[in-house]
Amino acid sequence: xxEYHWTTPLTNEQIEKLxxxxxxxxxxxxxxxxxxxxxxxVGLLEENKPLPVDLRDQIIFYAGPCPPKPGQVIGPTAxxxxxxxxxxxxxxxxxxxxxxxxxxxxxxxxxxxxxxxxTVSFAAIGGLSAILSKCIQAVKVVAxxxxxxxxxxxxEIKEFxxxxxxxxxxxxxxxxxxxxxxxxx
Amino acid sequence: xxxxxxxxxxxxxxxxxxxxxxYLPDDVINGFKKAEEKEISPLGKSILNQLIENAEVAATExxxxxxxxxxxxIYVEVGQDVHFIGGTxxxxxxxxxxxxxxxxxxxxxxxxxxxxxxxxxTNTPAIIHTDIVPGDQVKITVLPKGGGSENMSAMKxxxxxxxxxxxxxxxxxxxxxxxGKACPPIMVGVxxxxxxxxxxxxxxxxxxxxxxxxxxxxxxAQLEKELLEDINKTGIGPQGLGGINTALSVAIETYACHIxxxxxxxxxxxxxxxxxxxxx
Numbered sequence: 001x002x003e004y005h006w007t008t009p010l011t012n013e014q015i016e017k018l019x020x021x022x023x024x025x026x027x028x029x030x031x032x033x034x035x036x037x038x039x040x041x042v043g044l045l046e047e048n049k050p051l052p053v054d055l056r057d058q059i060i061f062y063a064g065p066c067p068p069k070p071g072q073v074i075g076p077t078a079x080x081x082x083x084x085x086x087x088x089x090x091x092x093x094x095x096x097x098x099x100x101x102x103x104x105x106x107x108x109x110x111x112x113x114x115x116x117x118x119t120v121s122f123a124a125i126g127g128l129s130a131i132l133s134k135c136i137q138a139v140k141v142v143a144x145x146x147x148x149x150x151x152x153x154x155x156e157i158k159e160f161x162x163x164x165x166x167x168x169x170x171x172x173x174x175x176x177x178x179x180x181x182x183x184x185x
Numbered sequence: 186x187x188x189x190x191x192x193x194x195x196x197x198x199x200x201x202x203x204x205x206x207x208y209l210p211d212d213v214i215n216g217f218k219k220a221e222e223k224e225i226s227p228l229g230k231s232i233l234n235q236l237i238e239n240a241e242v243a244a245t246e247x248x249x250x251x252x253x254x255x256x257x258x259i260y261v262e263v264g265q266d267v268h269f270i271g272g273t274x275x276x277x278x279x280x281x282x283x284x285x286x287x288x289x290x291x292x293x294x295x296x297x298x299x300x301x302x303x304x305x306x307t308n309t310p311a312i313i314h315t316d317i318v319p320g321d322q323v324k325i326t327v328l329p330k331g332g333g334s335e336n337m338s339a340m341k342x343x344x345x346x347x348x349x350x351x352x353x354x355x356x357x358x359x360x361x362x363x364x365g366k367a368c369p370p371i372m373v374g375v376x377x378x379x380x381x382x383x384x385x386x387x388x389x390x391x392x393x394x395x396x397x398x399x400x401x402x403x404x405x406a407q408l409e410k411e412l413l414e415d416i417n418k419t420g421i422g423p424q425g426l427g428g429i430n431t432a433l434s435v436a437i438e439t440y441a442c443h444i445x446x447x448x449x450x451x452x453x454x455x456x457x458x459x460x461x462x463x464x465x
Contacts, residue, residue: 020334032345036302037350039198063252064294064311065252065292065294066248066252066254066290066292067290067292068290068292069248069290072248075252075290075292076243076248076249076250076251077251077252078252080253080333081333081336081366081368081446083366090384094386100426101370103333103365103424104229104365104367104368104370104424104425105364105365105366105425112322115199118366123233123373123424123426125235125236125424126251126333126368126455127236127239127250127251127252127253127331127455127456128235128236128239128453129239129243129249129250129251129252130239130242130243130246130248130249130250131235131238131239131242139263141258147304148293148304148306149293149294149304152302159410160343163426173426174364174365174425174426176427177226177228177420177422177426177427177428178364178419178420178421178422178425178426180226180427181225181226181229181420181427181428181429182416182418182419182420182423183418184420184429185414185417185418185429
């Protein structure tokens with residue numbers, strides 16, 4: 001399993017290199033959005049209206065942070081459960097999102113979309129919030145401020161640790177790893 | 186009769202909210218450490234090590250272990266010789282949650298109406314369970330409950346004849362369906378018996394039991410051990426990325442029930458198993 005240290009935006013060629021289980025330490029700009037923001041964005045896409053932020057070729061981080069303490073850039077942050085964004089994911093990938101970051105297994109529609117649109121779904125460790133927030137160097141709310149922790153935020157990250165959970169070849173890291181350890185206790 | 190001003194309730198609840206979120210209990214951290222020693226998946230081992238480190242960073246820097254600082258579930262045992270003054274008991278708890286989540290820089294994760302979904306921005310209302318007990322003390326426990334694992338919880342009425350095997354089957358089905366979505370390693374709380382409402386209540390009380398402590402009745406303790414083994418044979422592992430440590434504990438609570446019924450509830454607690462108690 002390969003290890004990459006890459007800067008956003010990711011190119012089609014980079015996505016093609018990725019296979020499930022590969023580690024990517026990502027630096028650059030990504031966008032944070034979760035349930036409520038996705039519902040609004042997919043509503044706009046269905047009406048052929050522009051999104052409040054151009055997310056084509058970008059990476060979406062499914063998360064909602066704690067408020068920062070004085071002196072902090074952002075409060076504790078880690079991915080939320082990815083499958084809740086499954087109903088929106090195909091539309092977002094079709095629109096041009098290159099990758100998503102969440103935790104936990106996803107449905108077949110996501111697997112199929114990653115293959116169809118040459119995109120990936122990354123996993124980061126859920127609840128690793130104190131540590132992961134240290135990889136975030138800047139943050140600003142760029143849309144849907146009324147949603148509070150669910151607003152769309154633009155983040156500058158440095159060496160943010162990710163695993164490829166679903167690649168552009170239809171593979172599933174969760175299925176693969178669980179089958180290795182079934183009945184091994 | 187002992188008189189307690191409700192401000193004391195408010196301030197205690199406020200402190201418990203952030204203390205619970207910053208400092209993961211020792212029994213849970215020790216559970217991670219034991220799991221890490223046993224884990225055969227390199228990825229699972231690495232995840233467990235990172236969780237241990239995350240707990241250390243959160244405690245040292247006085248910040249939440251997990252960004253999902255939860256719905257505030259508050260258990261209060263009120264001594265029957267206590268008289269509250271200065272306001273209402275219920276309001277003082279909601280006000281305590283509001284204060285704790287604001288001053289502790291915790292995430293506000295509550296929408297006021299489940300369908301209109303507008304954030305209340307205070308993390309209130311809390312969920313309050315009150316019990317009247319003998320004495321003149323007030324015991325308050327705050328359980329900040331994360332949404333990811335709560336979403337994966339389930340309840341079912343089995344036929345009485347399905348018995349122990351039926352219970353095991355339902356618990357395992359629930360855990361397998363949850364997989365990595367519930368943020369393992371998990372603590373599994375199981376309620377058996379009671380009514381529709383009671384069984385989910387005791388399942389939730391079960392998740393607060395210390396990791397590594399089994400039920401005082403031998404046949405229930407035996408079932409807990411068997412279920413823990415079966416759950417850890419699923420291969421789900423830490424974060425659902427494979428391994429032999431899917432759950433750190435299974436705790437069962439039981440209650441009497443109707444002759445027609447065998448209700449079972451499974452409440453899942455993610456690895457951010459936070460709970461904090463104070464006695465006034």
